[in-house]
Amino acid sequence: MSNQLNNKKIAFxxxxxxxxxxxxxxxxAVKNAGATVELISLEEGEIQGVNHDEKKDRFSVDRTIDQVSADDYDGLVLPGGVFNPDALRVNDDAVSFVRQFFKQHKxxxxxxxxxxxxVEADVVRDRKVTSWPSVKTDLINAGANWVDEECVVDEGLVTSRNPDDLPAFxxxxxxxxxxxxxSGQLAEV
Structure with a gap:
């Protein structure tokens, strides 16, 4: 186990x-690097993981979105899945939480x-990013410079396309x- 993230707290x-x-x-990966990790969600209890469209394991929520602030964390991870970000992006607290990481340069x-x-947090304008192909147009329309690469890093913003990219991500x-x-990790809102 590495200790490079000791004393860091990362929100998922x-x-x-x-x-x-x-x-x-x-x-x-983050936990093995020494960080404390917390699963943040919309409601208490558990969330349902999937493998594409098949239900898999359930995961215990540590804190709900109304109980947290970006001030509490050193970084944020946004996993994919089609249903997950689609549900989160219509929740004002979740969108604000994401935006706060950019305002704080995290x-x-x-x-x-x-x-x-x-996209919903309006933090990709003039940023180089990648994603699942079906999100490409949304990112471009939000002002991002979308590229088809395994992993892209732009001033603290890390993006990848799919599970095959997980090692680099x-x-x-x-x-x-x-x-x-x-310093470049800033929301213009």
Whole structure:
């Protein structure tokens, strides 16, 4: 176990329909690097993980979105899955939570459909990003420079396309969380 993220606290924002591997692999990578990790969701209890459209494991929620602030964390992970970010992006508290990480210059890592939350938070303008292909147009319409690459890092914002990219995504997320604040990681809201 590495200790490069000792004394760091990382939030994972997810709800039912989260792509399980996009939650569990980054969770383990960040935890193994020494960070404290917390699962934040819309409601107390458990959330349902999926493998594409098949139900998988359930995960215990640590805190609800109305109980947290970006002030409490050093970084944020936004796993994908189609249903997960679609439900989160219509919740004002979840969108505000994401936006606050950018206002505070804190690193954020989003994979697959997770960048939908970045679109809703209006934090991708003039940023280089990647995502699942079906999110491409939304990101471009929100002002992002979308590229088809395994993993993209832009001033503390880490994005990847799909579960195949998880090794690079996890490595870069840990690296950015280790570096901490980025002056270019700013929401213009």
């Amino acid at each position: 924002l997810a709800t039912d329909g989260v792509e399980q591997v996009e939650l569990t692999q980054p969770w383990e 690193p954020v890592a989003a994979i697959c459909h997770g960048p939908w939350l970045l 996890c490595d870069k997320a840990v690296e950015e969380f280790c570096e901490g604040k980025h």
